[in-house]
Amino acid sequence: MSAKDKILYFIWLHRTGLTVGALGLVLGFYPLFQDNPYFLGISNLIGIYLIVTIGLNLFIGYAGQISLGHAGFVALGAYGSAILTADLGWNPWLALIIVALLVGLAALLVGIPTLRLSGHYLAMATLGFNIVIYTILIQWDKITGGPSGFAGIPPLSVFGMPIDDELRFHYVIWPLAIIFLTLALNLVRSGLGLGLAALAQNETAASALGIKVSRAKIQVFVLSAVLASVGGSLFAHCFTFVNPHSFSIFTSLELVTMVVIGGLGSVWGSLFGTALIVLMPEYLEFFETYKDIIHGLILVVVLTVFPQGLISGLRDMARLKILQRRDIAQH
Amino acid sequence: MQSFNDFMQFVFSGLTNGSVYALIALGFCVVHNTMGIVNFTQVDFVSFGGMLLYTSLFAVGLPMPAAFLGAIFGAALAGMLVERVGIRPSKTDNHLVLIFLTIGLSIILRGIMKILWGKNRMAVPPLTADKPVHILGATVLPQIIWILLLTLIAVAVLAWFFRCTSMGLCMRGVASNPTAAALVGLNVNRIKAVSFAIAGGLGGLAGVLITPITTLSYDVGVLLGLKGFAAAILGGFGSFPGVVLGGLTLGLLESFSAAYFSSAYKDVTAFGILLLVLFIKPQGFLGKGRH
Amino acid sequence: MLSIDHLTKHFGGLPALNDVSFDCPAGRITTLIGPNGAGKSTLINCVTGVLVPDKGSVRLEGTEIGREPSYRIPYHGIARTFQNLALFPRLSVLENVLSGLTVEAETGFLKSIFRPPATRNHERRLRLKAMEMLDRFVLAGKADWPVGELSYGDRKRVEMARALVSGPRILFLDEPVAGLNAEESAAIGEEICRLRNLGLTILLVEHDMDLVMAVSDGIVVLDSGELIAQGSPEEIRHNPKVIEAYLGRMSVTA
Numbered sequence: 001m002s003a004k005d006k007i008l009y010f011i012w013l014h015r016t017g018l019t020v021g022a023l024g025l026v027l028g029f030y031p032l033f034q035d036n037p038y039f040l041g042i043s044n045l046i047g048i049y050l051i052v053t054i055g056l057n058l059f060i061g062y063a064g065q066i067s068l069g070h071a072g073f074v075a076l077g078a079y080g081s082a083i084l085t086a087d088l089g090w091n092p093w094l095a096l097i098i099v100a101l102l103v104g105l106a107a108l109l110v111g112i113p114t115l116r117l118s119g120h121y122l123a124m125a126t127l128g129f130n131i132v133i134y135t136i137l138i139q140w141d142k143i144t145g146g147p148s149g150f151a152g153i154p155p156l157s158v159f160g161m162p163i164d165d166e167l168r169f170h171y172v173i174w175p176l177a178i179i180f181l182t183l184a185l186n187l188v189r190s191g192l193g194l195g196l197a198a199l200a201q202n203e204t205a206a207s208a209l210g211i212k213v214s215r216a217k218i219q220v221f222v223l224s225a226v227l228a229s230v231g232g233s234l235f236a237h238c239f240t241f242v243n244p245h246s247f248s249i250f251t252s253l254e255l256v257t258m259v260v261i262g263g264l265g266s267v268w269g270s271l272f273g274t275a276l277i278v279l280m281p282e283y284l285e286f287f288e289t290y291k292d293i294i295h296g297l298i299l300v301v302v303l304t305v306f307p308q309g310l311i312s313g314l315r316d317m318a319r320l321k322i323l324q325r326r327d328i329a330q331h
Numbered sequence: 332m333q334s335f336n337d338f339m340q341f342v343f344s345g346l347t348n349g350s351v352y353a354l355i356a357l358g359f360c361v362v363h364n365t366m367g368i369v370n371f372t373q374v375d376f377v378s379f380g381g382m383l384l385y386t387s388l389f390a391v392g393l394p395m396p397a398a399f400l401g402a403i404f405g406a407a408l409a410g411m412l413v414e415r416v417g418i419r420p421s422k423t424d425n426h427l428v429l430i431f432l433t434i435g436l437s438i439i440l441r442g443i444m445k446i447l448w449g450k451n452r453m454a455v456p457p458l459t460a461d462k463p464v465h466i467l468g469a470t471v472l473p474q475i476i477w478i479l480l481l482t483l484i485a486v487a488v489l490a491w492f493f494r495c496t497s498m499g500l501c502m503r504g505v506a507s508n509p510t511a512a513a514l515v516g517l518n519v520n521r522i523k524a525v526s527f528a529i530a531g532g533l534g535g536l537a538g539v540l541i542t543p544i545t546t547l548s549y550d551v552g553v554l555l556g557l558k559g560f561a562a563a564i565l566g567g568f569g570s571f572p573g574v575v576l577g578g579l580t581l582g583l584l585e586s587f588s589a590a591y592f593s594s595a596y597k598d599v600t601a602f603g604i605l606l607l608v609l610f611i612k613p614q615g616f617l618g619k620g621r622h
Numbered sequence: 623m624l625s626i627d628h629l630t631k632h633f634g635g636l637p638a639l640n641d642v643s644f645d646c647p648a649g650r651i652t653t654l655i656g657p658n659g660a661g662k663s664t665l666i667n668c669v670t671g672v673l674v675p676d677k678g679s680v681r682l683e684g685t686e687i688g689r690e691p692s693y694r695i696p697y698h699g700i701a702r703t704f705q706n707l708a709l710f711p712r713l714s715v716l717e718n719v720l721s722g723l724t725v726e727a728e729t730g731f732l733k734s735i736f737r738p739p740a741t742r743n744h745e746r747r748l749r750l751k752a753m754e755m756l757d758r759f760v761l762a763g764k765a766d767w768p769v770g771e772l773s774y775g776d777r778k779r780v781e782m783a784r785a786l787v788s789g790p791r792i793l794f795l796d797e798p799v800a801g802l803n804a805e806e807s808a809a810i811g812e813e814i815c816r817l818r819n820l821g822l823t824i825l826l827v828e829h830d831m832d833l834v835m836a837v838s839d840g841i842v843v844l845d846s847g848e849l850i851a852q853g854s855p856e857e858i859r860h861n862p863k864v865i866e867a868y869l870g871r872m873s874v875t876a
Contacts, residue, residue: 064427068434113610119426120369124564125609127557128602139595183735190734191727191745198710198721205708208670209784210696210724219731249557253434260431265712292442299435300417307423308712316712316768323767330763 016185019268020178027174031167040166046278047173048235053258053270054184055227060256061264061309062188063220064200066119068252069126072133073225075247076103077232079137079144082153082242092156096233100226107225108218115217130249137244149243156237169238176234180227184267196220197265257295261302263312272311336468341586343466347475347544348558349582350482353575354537355559356566357489358530360574363563364506365526368426371433372413374556375440376534378549380406381542382448383535385455395458403535410531411524413440418527419520444549457543478540485536486575489529493571502526506569554598558585561605581605623648623823624669624792629678629688631664638664640847641678646792646825651818653826653834655858656844657867662827663705665844666796669825670702671695682792696725701790703781705797705827711770715761715780718769719752722784755787775806782813792823799830811837835859843867 011018031040056070080099084090090098114125137144144150156163156172163169187193199206199213207213236242254277262273280294281287287294306313355377362370383402387393393401417436423429457474464471493499505512505522513519537559538552545551558581566577581601588600624646631639639661646652654662667673669680671692680688682698690698701722709718720727727748728734733741756762759779764772769780778798785793795814799807811833818824818839828834834841834855841858843851845867851858858864 060427066427066430114606117609120363120430120568121564121609123369123430124560125606128561128606131554131557132599132602132606135596135598139599186737187735189745190729190737190741191724191748192729192731192734194713194717194721194727195724195729197713197717201710201712202708204672204692205704205710206721207692208672208695208702208704208708209721210693211721211729212693216729223731249553253438256431256434257438264428289446290442292438292445294442296435296437296439296442300432300439303423303428303432303435304421307421307425307428319766320768320771327763 016189020182020185023181024174024178027170027178031170035167037166040170042278042282044166044169044173044238046275047170047177048231048238049255049258049274049278050177050271051180051234052228052231053255053262053274054180054267055224056255057259057262057264057267057270058184058187058196058220059224060259061266061269061312062193062200063196063217064264065115065217065221066123067126067221067224068123068249068256069128069130069133070224070228070255071247071249071251072126072130073103073107073228074232074235074251074255075133075137075244076106077229078236078242078247079150079232080229081233081236082150083143085237086150086153092154092233092237096230099233100229103229104222104226107222111218111221111225115214115221127249127252130247130252134244134248137247144244147244149241151241153236153240153242155240156234163237173234173238176230180230181267181271188265188267192216192219200265254295257299260309261298263306263309263315265308266312266315269309269311273309337590339467339469341590342583343469343471343475345583345586346579347478347582348541348585349562349579350478351537351541351555351578352559352562352581353578354482354485354533354540355556356563356574356578357486357571358533358537359560359563360569360571361502361526361533362530363568365502365522366418366429368429368433369560370527370530371430371437371556372410372417372440373530373534373559374552375437375444376406376410376531377538377541377552377556377559378444378547379409379440379531379552380535380538381455381547381551382444382538382549384539384542385448385453385547388456395456399458399539402539403532406535406538407528407532409440410527410529410534413531414524414527419523441550441553448549450549453547455539455542455547472544474540474543481536481540485533486571489533489571492529498522498525558601561602565605565608623683624825625681626665626669627679627681629665629668629680630676631661631668631673632676637847639668639675639844642844642847642849643678644842644849644852646823647840648823649818649821650839651814651824651826651837652840652842653828653838654842654844655828655831655834659846660844661847662844663796664847666702666794666825666827670700670794696788696790699789699791700794701785701788701792702794703785703796703798705800707777707781709769709777709781709784712768714766715769715772716749716752716756716765718780719755719783719787720748722787723748723752725788752787755783759783774801775803778802778806778810782810786817790822792825793817795824795826795828797828798826799828799833807833 034040052070052074056067059065059067077099080102081092081095084095084099085092110129114122117125138147158172163172195206195211195216199211199216203213258273258277259270261276263269281291302310308316355373358373358376359370362368380402383405384398387398387401413436418432421432458477459473461472461474464473493503501517502522502525504517505519541555542551562578562581563574565581566574584604585597585601589597592600627643629639629642642665654665656662664673668675668688671690671694675688679686687695687698710721728741728744753762753765756765759782761776761779761783764776769777772780799810802810807830814824814837838855841853841855842849843858843864850863850867851861
């Protein structure tokens, strides 16, 4: 092995860690080049949604299940944190953790019966869940503030310093997002991740190999709900105001769009998909009018050309090209 | 006596909504039976039917019967178009991906309707003059009688189609064994197109029937359609009588929970009960058991 | 080693298996044959926990396993292949074979998301083990290929490798040579005999009579859910009941 080969091999071996490190560096220095609070606000929003879509991708993309109701879990996180901190005066971080645990428990209770169901039943159950949560947020106005929303949520604070501007929030949200990203990357490379990918492609075979299909599905469902809740809590503290319309089934569909465009079964794809969907309205002026059509078209075109999503599809294609070239070179 | 009259009022209101859910649910089922997927564009066929009725009445100036039939026909055509342009080019047979594809198509359809007809709510007139009649102590609008009658007719026509026409029999063949159907030379593509047309027609019919009672907007079909989906699930997805029963049950449940429990939370009760049923008997009322 | 006693399974009143009993002796190849619809698949599914038998028992060295869920079966040292291949097409060859090591893999939730060094080392060991198995099946050059891109013969070999990688005591092979040409079939036949010589107990379901006669130590014949004969290949070849069960149908189809 030449020195160059060694370096390349090292890079290949540690590609995941190195990519995460590079992302961390870029984001760490980003505010030095971009101190416009408006743009930082946008990248913060990407960070918040990313935490949600990472979890959702584990459930949809890796485990091959369907959820059209994750905005319901985001809502529970956001309103849970809002109520505990603004009304009851809890510490935001404690509230975030307790709410996330409670949402995880709720997901467990919803998941045990639902995850026995397949395909369209699961789609219906999750949609129904989202609609139930949304209706409660609108109707139970004594607690939730009703359709006009819940205001006066305190910002997060770190060592007594309030995280009340975009710059400070940047340095809170992105470290968290990168930690969750790393944990997700770990999970998908572990035995459990392999089991999830296996059960998504053939449940009978996966079960015959010793994968307890129902338990694996529930674990990843609960994990995705917990991440959605954390995303919701951070959303609430970031904007100090929440309103039910941010958590309708259309938000769930948007979250699914982010995951699917980026790629089923690609953690990095979720970053791409989330960033794309959040950034698009900023760069397309005619966007507001055609927002739905553009979202829909992207989803349809991507799925028609790459059924596994853009990043996953391109990755698989590149991998196959390399393998074929290597094969020819050997013969 | 008053409470009995109220009760009958709620029964009629439940049956009305239930019929509409049943029509939409049948649309979901027809596509599910031939392609094995949940077609989320079904919800937009409902809005589209209402929109077409509005336009043919007020912009084109057609008389009601022509506008009514035209709207249903137009929605059926839209269904075929969705299958031809949106679904068929995709080469995947992964159901998860196909379901996401129909979600994408549904978002596009809503976007198009929003641009063509705007975001405002519109009013559509009922089929015939709205002088209420009294039946069994309840005050019933003629539109409600139309809804019940036309749903009955639609279900009868559908049953006839699937039992007595060769196309209908072919479609049932595809439903029970797609590979064998392809082997014996059935034109699977045509069958898919027809099933989307039927789904579109059923959605359109539901739309033209219910929008005079609700109001019309580009997204009116979403909640109605999802309740239709819920009805399909309740009925076991695939058995037509089960699905009609599912629709009527959901309509009645909703009506009674709104009346005797809370009208603000009627969606919560409707979907809450659906979730409960899913947990206890996932295959629905009349669904086939697991193989 | 594996004893099947009075196994009975009905589907909606129709018997798919009726009071079937036989043994798979340790270190031997026991082959299950019978015309289509004889109940072979039902039997395999009952033994591997996919179906729950109505009556009777399946015992592995005395331990009842007939009512265990399918994901528990591999923990008893039982591995299987499937009739029409049940691989994971989008996973690579290596990952498919690795999935055969699920019983040994670290699937604890916390360890999976934090991957401490011990877990990583364990994963590395499993990976090496899977690579060795790929070597044995001449698949090492294809390790990174998605299984969906392989030829049918290669996929059959991947499935064998996946079944064997965990070092099972008992192997169920459901029509391992279906769809293969004569040369490939012979290679699989040799591999099966070699595995038997290494001490593996094998339950084989197969239609290819050349292979069955060549490798079996004992044959069990099912017809319409009933066990109609069992014995050595020589005995089965001349058993009038078996000839009738097969030839009777053939004359109908001919």
